[in-house]
Amino acid sequence: MSPFDFASAGRIRFGRGVIAEAPEAIAALGRRVFLVQGASARRSGALIPALSALGVQVVPFTCAKEPDLPLLNAAISEAQAAGVDCVVALGGGAAIDLGKAAAALIPAPGGAMDHLEVVGKGLPLTADPLPFVAIPTTAGTGAEVTKNAVITVPEHARKVSLRDARMLAELALVDPGLTDNTPKAVTLASGLDAVTQVIEPYLSARANPLTDALCRAAIPRGLSALRRLMQGEDPAARDDLAFTSLCGGLALANAGLGAVHGLAGVIGGVAPTAPHGAICGALLPHVLMANRDACAGQPDLLDRFDEVQDWIDGSLTERRFTLADWSAQHGLPGLAAMGVSPESFAAIADAAAASSSMKANPVALPSDVLEQVLHAAA
Numbered sequence: 001m002s003p004f005d006f007a008s009a010g011r012i013r014f015g016r017g018v019i020a021e022a023p024e025a026i027a028a029l030g031r032r033v034f035l036v037q038g039a040s041a042r043r044s045g046a047l048i049p050a051l052s053a054l055g056v057q058v059v060p061f062t063c064a065k066e067p068d069l070p071l072l073n074a075a076i077s078e079a080q081a082a083g084v085d086c087v088v089a090l091g092g093g094a095a096i097d098l099g100k101a102a103a104a105l106i107p108a109p110g111g112a113m114d115h116l117e118v119v120g121k122g123l124p125l126t127a128d129p130l131p132f133v134a135i136p137t138t139a140g141t142g143a144e145v146t147k148n149a150v151i152t153v154p155e156h157a158r159k160v161s162l163r164d165a166r167m168l169a170e171l172a173l174v175d176p177g178l179t180d181n182t183p184k185a186v187t188l189a190s191g192l193d194a195v196t197q198v199i200e201p202y203l204s205a206r207a208n209p210l211t212d213a214l215c216r217a218a219i220p221r222g223l224s225a226l227r228r229l230m231q232g233e234d235p236a237a238r239d240d241l242a243f244t245s246l247c248g249g250l251a252l253a254n255a256g257l258g259a260v261h262g263l264a265g266v267i268g269g270v271a272p273t274a275p276h277g278a279i280c281g282a283l284l285p286h287v288l289m290a291n292r293d294a295c296a297g298q299p300d301l302l303d304r305f306d307e308v309q310d311w312i313d314g315s316l317t318e319r320r321f322t323l324a325d326w327s328a329q330h331g332l333p334g335l336a337a338m339g340v341s342p343e344s345f346a347a348i349a350d351a352a353a354a355s356s357s358m359k360a361n362p363v364a365l366p367s368d369v370l371e372q373v374l375h376a377a378a
Helices: 018-027 047-053 071-083 093-107 186-204 209-231 235-255 257-271 276-294 298-316 323-329 341-352 366-375
Strands: 010-013 032-037 057-062 088-092 132-136 149-152 156-161 172-174
Touching: 010 018, 010 235, 018 047, 018 088, 018 132, 018 172, 018 341, 032 047, 032 071, 032 093, 057 071, 071 093, 088 093, 093 132, 093 149, 093 156, 132 341, 149 186, 156 257, 156 341, 172 235, 186 209, 186 235, 186 257, 186 276, 186 298, 209 235, 209 298, 257 276, 257 341, 257 366, 276 323, 276 366, 298 323, 341 366
Parallel strands: 010 172, 032 057, 032 088, 088 132, 132 172
Antiparallel strands: 149 156
């Protein structure tokens, strides 16, 4: 067995009701807390007074969209002015990424562009991040247990990462109850992202025995949960999808992703209003097909692709539909409907071929194949 390592949040608490532990856990980490929340403050309504009762001052900040550099800079400025000593993110993947990036950069002597990959200098952090607590309210990105934050840089029309092993959360509180009654369209998009993030690490060139174990447990469970949630609200399915999302975050942080996210990162920069999860869901079946075709003659890899296809067929499509047809049947739009112009496909493919996610893809896919994938997903 080849050597490997495995990094994760300092502590993970999973289960219905664990949100009740948040106030005391946060109060133990800081007395002036920067609270990044999503567009709706409903989820954090009880947290703020509970922290105040413990003598913790809360500085709230709203992340109403996927984080970009101007929003990140505004968050850093506000947090620095308030003299915060801890960051909490309560929301979807966007809020968690913004909180994670803010925790990393509030103590940093330089600006974000010193540390962002691809479009910035990509320098390592020179100061330890503030303590960071992640509380997801959607099941999709697994960002609560990853060591990077994805930020859009409008000037370059790219989504890029801020990445450092010290950015892992001090505490990840995953309460599936916070995802109950998520709208169907959001459940579908974020759920397909969660599923993608256990499929890609399983097929990754960097897969290891621990990530394999997580993905084997989570792929069929997540697919089944998503199918059940398309039929109606189901708390047990919400639990399973939250578990899948958590496993995806753990797996991708240690085994990487692949061509779906290589393409999605570039698309997110040129079509910033397109939901990340929906982009991944539209790309996934076509990337799987392209990767499998490129793996001809590699029996070990082909066996993995066959396993994944069997899980999809058995858990989701039951061999009556392709994954693409099933997703479309439940309302997932294609790339063109999300505002991604076919005229941009060649440039997207060229940029994606050099992305960090593409380095973990099981095989090298040339730009012309990636462009074909984009047309198939349109």
